[in-house]
Amino acid sequence: MAASWVVVGGVDKGGILVRVGQELGSKAVADRLTTGSEVEQLDLAGDRLRYRLLSGSGPQEGWVSLRISGKDLLVQKAAAETELVLSPSLKDHRVTGPGSGYRHRWAVNTDEWCPEGEADGSEFQFLLGLIREEEDRKSVMRFKFIEDKKRALLSRLLVRQASASALNLTSFDAVTIKRTKGRKPFLAAPLTPQEEAPNWNVNCSHEGSWVVCASEPKCLAGIDVAELRRTSKRGDPVDFHDVFKEHLSPKEWTHVNSHGPDLDDQYEVFSRFWSAKESFVKARGDGIAYPLGQAEFHWKALEGTTKAFEGSVVIEGKQSPEWRFVQHRMPGDKAHWTTVGRGPLTDIVDALGEFTRTLRRRQTDFSEKEWQDCLREESPHFDVLPVGALVPQEHMDGFTKAGGKRWP
Template sequence: MLRLAVETAAWDASLQFDHFLAYLPAHEQEDVLRFFQLEDRKRALASRMLQRAAISAVCGVPLLPPSAIAVQRTKGRRPFTLNRAPDSAPNWNFNVSHEGSFTVLVSEPYAATGVDVCAPTQLRRRPGVPLLQGIVPFKSQFAPEEWSLIQSFAHDEALAGAAFQRLWSLKESYIKARGDGLGFEPLSRARFVFEGEDAWSARASVVVDGKPCPRWGFSLHELPHGHWVAVAKGDPQDIVDAQKGFTRTLRCPAPTDEELRRHTCPAFTIISMEQLLQPSSLPLQL
């Protein structure tokens, strides 16, 4: 299990970009270089390096040559690996997200996992437009209870913005863990309930189409500069994988409740790009 974050905005790539790029196969290098802006290239490169470092650390394969690490994608563009994880992590899977200053990765040994990082820049709106007015176009994506929660902080835009970020990231983390992406709509189908009915709790559960999902759990983490990260972990039997390439890699398709709940809410470790070149040093729990 891993919870990693790289502050890509702080990474000076001027002297190192090509060096890190060489760790990727040609087609992934092309994907990175399709971006025009340097910050977008940095995020794309960090995302791929996080994936490769995690696979190397867990599966015991070297970073070089790039062909030693087998990364594929589902029809919904979810990345997964064909490299075999140890028996202590029969369903090992990972997910990545990047936004604002951070690129993050999570992995789980049994549960399906998804992650989303939400930066305050995602709440940009026209100058002079109040936040609660600027987010009205998103109202249909929230359950009535969720929208009421956001509105309850109308007296404080910072709190309202944080409430919006947290709920939005929870929804994104859930559909990324499932793998159906845009096929899950509207997002209001998934209603999130914070533990103890505390809007700032670090844990949440989900009700989908009116039915509680007890085999799914969610955690929320605050990163520097106003970023929020949501992590989903749940039943791999709920994964949507049209081509079955990913689900065929899962060696324990029906884990127990105890197995799903391992490492329920670990914190993120912020690491440097340079640390990704030493996968054995990553803070790994299996």
């Protein structure tokens, strides 16, 4: 039986490069082989693999490199512990917990988590119990459907695990999470080291199959994931041109309509704009109260891919160089786009002022060059995590006894 391989590299570029021939100098194929795809081995020559696509998206056949600069781009399927693949692999860096740093990009595929007993089962209830704040626990259980409950629970766990990880803690017991008046979650106490991460903040989003999280040590962080589903929950088509008419600028609508008459193609472009606008207002903290049509986005593809972009924003007709956005198509067969925004502290909307007081380096403390350097720092790939990765190590034994799978 031919060996099967799973793509674990290239999340930050929309996948890995495919070439027509075995030679590294042969012609590159336009589309990339997306992260998470499974391929069948047709030929193997050193570190070069000729494959046939089994699942995922990208060219049906071609040649790829198994590794680059010592990092795996593909691993044999038998070596992958779960269908959720970390990229780069876990051995290359610490993903969660103490030592994982201050800048996180995490994603959990909710389709892959089916807790026994659903929301009333021991696994779900154990995870719910890790959330100290009673109102947050209640808000999870207010949802009617299990899929909504899963997304709500996992988003809250991501915020807490990111906070605990940034603080080098192995438990959530000392972590206090609050929300602004606009419902933006933030780490209230304790705070991260001022010298290394004076303005540490975290943001989450969930839609469709994905719950995603981004954190930043100095800039405001905003994130949004958009599912490419052009129907309501009842299955009725959404007239997005009419319903969202005021939320895109005339130039953005022109760009949407330029992608041909197929409404699904247009909706994918629309969803990319929508994700960017959501990440922008979620970083600010005012949500959909902001007139979205006043923020106009411009994109350029990251080198070598059509599935990852770098973006800038024009606000009320003026270029805003204090902002930077990076957008990726998520791996897998179900199309989702995720945007991470980095923005200036002066754009915070925080009526109560509690979140603002946790930010200890003011915008005026940065020179223009320092701020641009912050914006230009690498926006990392997304680590696709199993649910067990959201459990702090001090509680891992309890999680496994409740039916969860130990991680790592």
